[in-house]
Amino acid sequence: MIRVHIDLIQSYMQVTIAMLLTLVMTASAFAQELTINQGNVVQKELDHPQFVDQLSSWNDGPSKRAIIAFVVQVSTLGGPNYIPPARRIAVFDNDGTLWAEQPFYFQLKFAMDRIKTLAPQYPEWKTTQPFKAALEGDLDTLLSGGKHALLELIMATHAGSTVGEFSKIVKDWLGTAKHPTTGRPYTEMVYQPMLDLLAYLRANEFKTFITSGGGIEFMRVFAEEIYGIPPEQVIGSSIKIEYEYRNGKPVLVRLPELNFINDKAGKPVAINQHIGRRPIAAFGNSDGDLQMLQWTCAGDGKRFCLYVRHTDALREWAYDRDSHIGRLDKGLDQAQTDGWTVVDMQHDWNIIFPSEGN
Amino acid sequence: MIRVHIDLIQSYMQVTIAMLLTLVMTASAFAQELTINQGNVVQKELDHPQFVDQLSSWNDGPSKRAIIAFVVQVSTLGGPNYIPPARRIAVFDNDGTLWAEQPFYFQLKFAMDRIKTLAPQYPEWKTTQPFKAALEGDLDTLLSGGKHALLELIMATHAGSTVGEFSKIVKDWLGTAKHPTTGRPYTEMVYQPMLDLLAYLRANEFKTFITSGGGIEFMRVFAEEIYGIPPEQVIGSSIKIEYEYRNGKPVLVRLPELNFINDKAGKPVAINQHIGRRPIAAFGNSDGDLQMLQWTCAGDGKRFCLYVRHTDALREWAYDRDSHIGRLDKGLDQAQTDGWTVVDMQHDWNIIFPSEGN
Numbered sequence: 001m002i003r004v005h006i007d008l009i010q011s012y013m014q015v016t017i018a019m020l021l022t023l024v025m026t027a028s029a030f031a032q033e034l035t036i037n038q039g040n041v042v043q044k045e046l047d048h049p050q051f052v053d054q055l056s057s058w059n060d061g062p063s064k065r066a067i068i069a070f071v072v073q074v075s076t077l078g079g080p081n082y083i084p085p086a087r088r089i090a091v092f093d094n095d096g097t098l099w100a101e102q103p104f105y106f107q108l109k110f111a112m113d114r115i116k117t118l119a120p121q122y123p124e125w126k127t128t129q130p131f132k133a134a135l136e137g138d139l140d141t142l143l144s145g146g147k148h149a150l151l152e153l154i155m156a157t158h159a160g161s162t163v164g165e166f167s168k169i170v171k172d173w174l175g176t177a178k179h180p181t182t183g184r185p186y187t188e189m190v191y192q193p194m195l196d197l198l199a200y201l202r203a204n205e206f207k208t209f210i211t212s213g214g215g216i217e218f219m220r221v222f223a224e225e226i227y228g229i230p231p232e233q234v235i236g237s238s239i240k241i242e243y244e245y246r247n248g249k250p251v252l253v254r255l256p257e258l259n260f261i262n263d264k265a266g267k268p269v270a271i272n273q274h275i276g277r278r279p280i281a282a283f284g285n286s287d288g289d290l291q292m293l294q295w296t297c298a299g300d301g302k303r304f305c306l307y308v309r310h311t312d313a314l315r316e317w318a319y320d321r322d323s324h325i326g327r328l329d330k331g332l333d334q335a336q337t338d339g340w341t342v343v344d345m346q347h348d349w350n351i352i353f354p355s356e357g358n
Numbered sequence: 359m360i361r362v363h364i365d366l367i368q369s370y371m372q373v374t375i376a377m378l379l380t381l382v383m384t385a386s387a388f389a390q391e392l393t394i395n396q397g398n399v400v401q402k403e404l405d406h407p408q409f410v411d412q413l414s415s416w417n418d419g420p421s422k423r424a425i426i427a428f429v430v431q432v433s434t435l436g437g438p439n440y441i442p443p444a445r446r447i448a449v450f451d452n453d454g455t456l457w458a459e460q461p462f463y464f465q466l467k468f469a470m471d472r473i474k475t476l477a478p479q480y481p482e483w484k485t486t487q488p489f490k491a492a493l494e495g496d497l498d499t500l501l502s503g504g505k506h507a508l509l510e511l512i513m514a515t516h517a518g519s520t521v522g523e524f525s526k527i528v529k530d531w532l533g534t535a536k537h538p539t540t541g542r543p544y545t546e547m548v549y550q551p552m553l554d555l556l557a558y559l560r561a562n563e564f565k566t567f568i569t570s571g572g573g574i575e576f577m578r579v580f581a582e583e584i585y586g587i588p589p590e591q592v593i594g595s596s597i598k599i600e601y602e603y604r605n606g607k608p609v610l611v612r613l614p615e616l617n618f619i620n621d622k623a624g625k626p627v628a629i630n631q632h633i634g635r636r637p638i639a640a641f642g643n644s645d646g647d648l649q650m651l652q653w654t655c656a657g658d659g660k661r662f663c664l665y666v667r668h669t670d671a672l673r674e675w676a677y678d679r680d681s682h683i684g685r686l687d688k689g690l691d692q693a694q695t696d697g698w699t700v701v702d703m704q705h706d707w708n709i710i711f712p713s714e715g716n
Binding site for chain 2: 086089163207216217220224230231232233234238241242243249250252265266268269272273274275276277291294295298
């Protein structure tokens with residue numbers, strides 16, 4: 001009896017092991033097939049006689065193929081990964097993702113110029129930090145306080161005006177200010193491949209949003225014209241605003257008080273507040289975008305997270321783990337762990353700024 | 359000499375008076391022509407062989423004609439009042455404007471039901487206001503604190519859950535809860551003429567937003583399905599939300615702390631924060647919407663402001679200047695002064711709730 005039982009148990013075990021092996025092999029084959037399928041999807045798309053390369057500023061490679069694979073999969077009606085247009089929400093950081101952020105945030109330059117303009121009314125600024133540093137162009141001191149201190153400075157110098165007046169101040173500044181190293185207007189310091197990507201996503205019925213640490217009212221002045229992103233799809237840091245009557249007309253007045261800093265863990269919170277649903281794609285370049293990417297890619301169904309990595313010291317700037325501005329350290333680790341797409345600007349982009357295409 | 363001079367002066371005066379008279383007559387004729395033209399615009403629209411009455415739930419009358427005149431004028435390409443689609447932003451209050459708000463705000467009923475569900479965990483509620491009143495269904499006490507106190511109660515009972523969990527709680531409640539006097543689901547207590555108006559505006563390339571004192575996350579659960587307004591176009595009151603990790607997954611957790619009350623002077627502020635441009639049309643029903651209408655109609659170019667006035671005690675409820683809920687007093691005065699459209703529900707609407715159409 002005992003002998004028979006042992007035989008039976010052995011048989012059972014063999015069957016079980018065989019079944020497990022089959023399962024593992026099936027799963028592995030399935031995973032391989034998925035990879036092949038994803039490759040096929042892209043190859044089929046690229047080979048299609050009517051294929052127009054809307055990402056021509058992107059060199060062929062894993063980053064470009066990952067983008068196309070994602071877009072084709074979520075927009076193929078009847079496909080297993082189809083997502084209806086209403087849910088095709090894509091969020092983009094701005095500084096270092098859509099436009100450059102070196103040698104320092106463009107809005108910081110705007111704030112410094114603003115402080116210079118306002119200085120005669122505030123003689124105490126000559127001896128009070130951080131205004132003193134701003135007036136003297138002492139960037140080391142300005143940057144030493146970290147991003148939050150910078151945002152506080154930026155926001156504080158943006159108060160007092162009505163929202164209409166402030167827009168005009170920004171518009172006038174953008175019309176004359178020049179980037180300190182390239183001498184180009186700031187609005188030309190945008191990344192052509194990202195402009196192409198925005199257009200490609202919108203052509204596939206994505207709704208594109210900016211969600212940046214930059215000032216919401218600052219970005220809205222140019223976002224529609226240079227990115228095709230309307231004001232209602234721009235999310236950023238803000239100061240408090242008050243409704244009041246001036247000369248018998250209602251105005252919205254900007255107060256010298258922070259309302260919200262749209263950075264790090266603030267980004268998913270603001271995405272929820274403004275958009276009310278989880279994005280299916282997120283694009284950033286620094287640790288400040290990490291929580292936005294985590295939140296996006298933790299959702300169910302097909303998701304896409306991408307980091308732009310600044311690797312081109314010649315055509316742009318090369319920086320990541322040790323940079324004061326746009327540090328990409330923890331984010332790079334998680335991108336590698338979670339298989340997010342990491343753009344290598346030097347190799348993936350055949351053009352960086354629009355002016356290079358002329 | 360003196361005599362000649364007096365003659366000359368008399369001649370000058372006559373000429374001046376004649377010129378002034380001509381000016382006054384021209385201006386008056388111009389104003390008349392404008393009024394006639396607006397009438398013509400609507401009559402031409404109504405007489406057009408391809409005219410489909412998208413506002414068939416509205417009786418012919420000044421309200422309906424004012425809406426059509428406005429829409430035709432801002433959307434006539436090449437016309438003097440043309441406004442490009444990107445700027446055709448229309449904002450709608452919800453409670454009392456898109457759906458009913460009597461005998462008390464629907465979200466208050468949700469909060470009261472929620473307090474009942476949670477009560478076993480909080481025995482102290484039996485003796486603490488306003489929870490005691492909520493548990494006992496004592497509306498007089500609940501409403502005596504005003505709208506802000508109500509919103510605080512509502513918001514406090516909505517905390518603790520993640521945003522996903524909260525949506526599910528609201529969805530489940532909406533699926534079973536019934537209106538206390540009509541016995542219908544709350545989602546059927548919407549105004550058919552306003553649904554038609556939303557659709558008519560969208561057919562004319564308007565972007566429609568809700569901006570309500572109600573909870574932003576509460577309204578987002580049903581706004582897309584019943585109004586065709588996606589979550590990113592819903593603005594409301596909110597509590598603070600925090601990003602954190604639970605069981606290795608990122609979640610957004612609702613905190614028992616008010617973030618923003620979207621009422622009165624808060625409405626233009628939130629419109630600016632979420633939309634970033636001034637609406638060209640605003641629709642409300644109470645003094646809580648007054649600043650939103652003021653802000654909208656103080657803008658340059660063609661604007662449209664409308665108050666829904668609850669005048670139908672038989673088919674709905676009749677209330678305005680003295681009501682605790684949805685008081686329309688100062689707003690009614692300004693509507694009359696500024697020539698805003700005031701809808702008389704009893705006469706302007708041939709159907710109120712969708713179920714009457716069956």
